[in-house]
Amino acid sequence: MTSAAPGAASAAPDEPTLRRILRATEVDTRMLGMIFALALIWVGFNVYTQIQSGEGLFLTPRNLWNLSVQTSSIAIMGTGMVLIIVMRHIDLSVGSIIGFVSTIIGVAQVRILPEYLGLDSPAIWILAVVLALVVGAAIGALHGSLVAYLGIPAFIVTLGAQLFWRGAAWWVTAGQTIAPLDPRFSLMGGGPHGSIGATWSWVLALLACVGIVFSLYSGRQRRARFRFPQRPMWAEYLIAAVGCFVVLGATLIVNAYPWPERVAARWAEANNVAVPAGGLFISTGWAIPVLIALVVGFAMTFLARRTRFGRYVYAIGGNPEAAELAGINTKRITVMVFALMGMLAAIAACIDSARLDSATNVLGQLDELYTIAAAVIGGTSLAGGVGTIYGALIGALVIQSLQSGMILLGFDSAFQQMVVGVVLVGAVGLDTFYRRRTAKG
Amino acid sequence: MDAQVRTPLIEMKDISIAFGGVKAVDHAYIDLYPGEVVGLLGHNGAGKSCLIKILSGAYKRDAGQIFVNGEEAHISNPRDAKSYGIETVYQALALADNVDAASNLYLGRELLTRWGTLDDASMEAEARKVMGRLNPNFRRFKEPVIALSGGQRQSVAIARAIHFNARILIMDEPTAALGPAETAQVGELVKQLKSDGIGIFLISHDIHDVFDLADRVTVMKNGQVVGSGRVSDMTKDEVLGMIILGKCPPGALPGPGAMQG
Numbered sequence: 001m002t003s004a005a006p007g008a009a010s011a012a013p014d015e016p017t018l019r020r021i022l023r024a025t026e027v028d029t030r031m032l033g034m035i036f037a038l039a040l041i042w043v044g045f046n047v048y049t050q051i052q053s054g055e056g057l058f059l060t061p062r063n064l065w066n067l068s069v070q071t072s073s074i075a076i077m078g079t080g081m082v083l084i085i086v087m088r089h090i091d092l093s094v095g096s097i098i099g100f101v102s103t104i105i106g107v108a109q110v111r112i113l114p115e116y117l118g119l120d121s122p123a124i125w126i127l128a129v130v131l132a133l134v135v136g137a138a139i140g141a142l143h144g145s146l147v148a149y150l151g152i153p154a155f156i157v158t159l160g161a162q163l164f165w166r167g168a169a170w171w172v173t174a175g176q177t178i179a180p181l182d183p184r185f186s187l188m189g190g191g192p193h194g195s196i197g198a199t200w201s202w203v204l205a206l207l208a209c210v211g212i213v214f215s216l217y218s219g220r221q222r223r224a225r226f227r228f229p230q231r232p233m234w235a236e237y238l239i240a241a242v243g244c245f246v247v248l249g250a251t252l253i254v255n256a257y258p259w260p261e262r263v264a265a266r267w268a269e270a271n272n273v274a275v276p277a278g279g280l281f282i283s284t285g286w287a288i289p290v291l292i293a294l295v296v297g298f299a300m301t302f303l304a305r306r307t308r309f310g311r312y313v314y315a316i317g318g319n320p321e322a323a324e325l326a327g328i329n330t331k332r333i334t335v336m337v338f339a340l341m342g343m344l345a346a347i348a349a350c351i352d353s354a355r356l357d358s359a360t361n362v363l364g365q366l367d368e369l370y371t372i373a374a375a376v377i378g379g380t381s382l383a384g385g386v387g388t389i390y391g392a393l394i395g396a397l398v399i400q401s402l403q404s405g406m407i408l409l410g411f412d413s414a415f416q417q418m419v420v421g422v423v424l425v426g427a428v429g430l431d432t433f434y435r436r437r438t439a440k441g
Numbered sequence: 442m443d444a445q446v447r448t449p450l451i452e453m454k455d456i457s458i459a460f461g462g463v464k465a466v467d468h469a470y471i472d473l474y475p476g477e478v479v480g481l482l483g484h485n486g487a488g489k490s491c492l493i494k495i496l497s498g499a500y501k502r503d504a505g506q507i508f509v510n511g512e513e514a515h516i517s518n519p520r521d522a523k524s525y526g527i528e529t530v531y532q533a534l535a536l537a538d539n540v541d542a543a544s545n546l547y548l549g550r551e552l553l554t555r556w557g558t559l560d561d562a563s564m565e566a567e568a569r570k571v572m573g574r575l576n577p578n579f580r581r582f583k584e585p586v587i588a589l590s591g592g593q594r595q596s597v598a599i600a601r602a603i604h605f606n607a608r609i610l611i612m613d614e615p616t617a618a619l620g621p622a623e624t625a626q627v628g629e630l631v632k633q634l635k636s637d638g639i640g641i642f643l644i645s646h647d648i649h650d651v652f653d654l655a656d657r658v659t660v661m662k663n664g665q666v667v668g669s670g671r672v673s674d675m676t677k678d679e680v681l682g683m684i685i686l687g688k689c690p691p692g693a694l695p696g697p698g699a700m701q702g
Binding site: 222223225226228302305306307308311314315316317318319321322323324325326327328385386 | 497499518519520523529531535536537538540544548549551553557558561562563566
C-alpha cells in the first residue's frame with residue numbers, strides 16, 4: 001500500500017506539449033472550450049464595433065465593468081439551476097420568484113419597516129434581505145415538497161408557480177412600482193457608490209491570490225499525506241500563475257473604469273475636494289453585486305463538492321434508485337435543492353431591484369430561460385448527473401456578453417432574442433456532438 | 442443437525458407481499474446461518490428478488506416476520522437493514538455512474554472531516570486499501586464508475602457491501618454481467634467472505650452460478666417456496682426439476698409451492 005499508484009501525471013514522452021499541459025494540470029477541456037468561445041465573442045464584438053464606429057467599444061473597462069454587473073444575477077441563479085438540473089428536475093419559476101420577492105421587500109422597506117424603525121434606520125436593508133431570503137427559501141421548499149412528496153413533475157409545478165407568483169407579485173402592490181428603495185439596500189445593485197473602489201479592490205485581489213496559492217499548497221500537502229499521485233510541480237506553478245493573472249488582470253480592468261464625471265464632481269463638491277483640470281479620476285473597482293455573485297459561486301462550489309448534500313445531489317442525478325438504496329433520503333434532498341434555488345432567486349431579486357432602485361412586479365421576466373440557458377451552455381446535462389458551478393458562471397457570462405454586445409451594436413431586441421436562441425441550441429448541439437465523439441474513444 | 446441448536450443469523454417467516462392483485466411473494470420463508478452460503482433459485486418472476494428486497498429494506502412486506510440472531514427485526518428501509526449488518530449487492534449494481542469509486546463506496550455513509558465537510562482524501566485512501574484487497578489491478582480511482590468495466594464495477598459494488606462490517610451479504614445475480622474470469626474472481630471472493638463467518642444469500646436464475654458455491658438452496662416458483670435442502674443431498678437435475686416443474690426431490694424439504702402428488 002506504500003507504493004503510490006502510477007498517476008495521471010506520469011506523461012508519455014512523445015505526447016504533444018498542449019495535451020501534456022492539459023493532462024498534468026487536470027484542467028477541464030470543456031471549460032477551456034467555453035473560455036475560448038467567450039474570447040471569440042468578446043474579440044468579435046470589439047472588432048465589429050471598431051469597423052462600425054471606428055473604435056472598439058466592447059473591450060473597454062466601462063463595458064466590461066457593466067457586463068460584470070449585468071451578469072451577476074443570472075450567474076447567481078445559474079449556480080442553483082445546475083443542482084436542480086443535475087437532479088433531473090427543472091425550475092421555470094425563478095423569474096417569477098424574483099418579481100414576487102422584489103415587491104414583497106419593496107413594500108416592506110418602503111411602507112412597513114420605516115413606520116417602526118424610522119426612515120433612516122440601518123436595520124431596514126438587513127431586515128429586507130433576511131425577509132427576501134426567508135420568502136425565497138419558503139417558496140422553493142414549497143415547490144420541492146410538491147415535487148418530492150406528491151410526485152408532481154417539477155416542470156409542471158414550476159410552470160404553475162411561474163404564473164402563480166407573477167400574478168401574486170401584481171397583487172402585492174396592485175401593479176404599482178415602488179421607488180425609491182432604501183439607499184443602503186440600493187448599494188447591492190452596483191453603480192459608482194455600490195462599488196468598493198480601487199484600494200479595497202486591490203486588497204481583495206491580493207487576498208484572492210494568497211487564497212489560490214494556499215489552496216494549491218494545502219491540496220498538495222493532503223495528497224502527500226496519503227501518498228496519492230501528485231501533479232508535477234511546474235503544473236502547480238502554471239495553475240497558480242494563471243489564476244493570479246486572471247484575478248489581478250480583472251481587478252486592473254475594473255479599477256480602470258472611473259466614476260462618471262458628474263457623479264465624481266458631485267462627490268468632490270460634497271467633500272470639498274478640488275477638481276483637477278483633467279477631471280477627477282475615481283476608480284469604481286469591483287461592484288458589490290459582482291462580489292456577491294463570486295461569493296455565491298464559491299459557496300455553491302463548496303456545497304457541491306465538499307459536503308454530503310452536494311455529493312447526494314450528484315449521486316441522485318446519476319442513479320436515483322442507487323441513491324435511495326444507499327439509504328439517502330432523496331425526498332429531503334429534493335426539497336432542499338428547490339429551497340436553495342428559491343433563496344438564490346431571492347438574492348437575485350435583491351440585486352435586480354437594487355439596481356433599478358425600485359420594486360416592480362414585472363422584474364425578472366424571462367430570467368428563468370436565461371438561467372437555464374446559462375447552466376446548459378455551462379455544460380450541465382439535462383439527462384442529469386453532470387454539471388459544474390463554474391460552468392454556469394461562465395455560461396451566464398457568455399449569454400450576457402452576447403446580449404450586451406448586440407445592444408452595443410444597436411441590434412433591436414427581437415433580433416437579440418433570435419440570436420440567443422440560436423446560440424443556446426447550437427451550444428448544446430456542439431456539446432452533444434463532442435460528448436458522443438469522446439465517448440467513442 | 443446442529444443447525445437446530447444454533448440460532449440462525451437470518452430467519453424470514455411467512456413473508457408475503459402483493460403488487461396490485463399479484464402475489465409476488467406468498468408465505469415464503471428462508472433462513473441463513475453464519476458462514477453459510479444459501480442459494481435462492483427460481484425463474485425470472487418467481488419472487489426471489491422480491492423476497493430478498495424485503496430483507497434489504499427496498500420493499501415493505503405486507504405480512505410476515507424477520508428475525509436477526511433470533512430477535513425480531515424491524516426493517517422498513519435500506520438504512521434499517523444496514524443497521525442490522527445486512528448489505529446488498531444489487532442486480533443492477535446500484536452504483537451512481539457519474540461519481541468515482543470512492544464516492545460510491547461511501548455513498549450514504551461519507552467520512553467527514555472535523556469541520557463536517559467531505560473527507561475525500563481519507564475516503565480515497567480507504568478505497569485504495571479495500572480495492573487493493575479485492576481487485577489488486579484496480580487503478581482508476583478518479584474516474585466516474587461508468588468508465589469502468591463490468592468486473593470493476595462489480596468489485597466496487599461488492600467492496601461497498603463488505604466494507605461496513607456486513608454480517609449478512611445479499612448478492613442478487615452477482616455474475617450476470619461478468620465474463621468467465623471475473624465470475625471466477627467473484628467465486629473466490631464468496632469463499633473468502635464465507636470463511637470470515639459472513640452469511641451469504643446468492644440469488645440467481647442460473648443454477649450453475651450457485652451450485653458450486655452454495656451449502657444449501659431454496660427454490661421458489663410463483664412466489665411460493667418449492668422446497669429447500671442441502672446441495673450435497675441433491676443433484677443438479679433435481680434442483681433443475683424444482684425450478685422448472687416445482688417437483689420437490691426426496692433430498693429436500695418440500696414447501697407450499699411444491700407440486701402435489
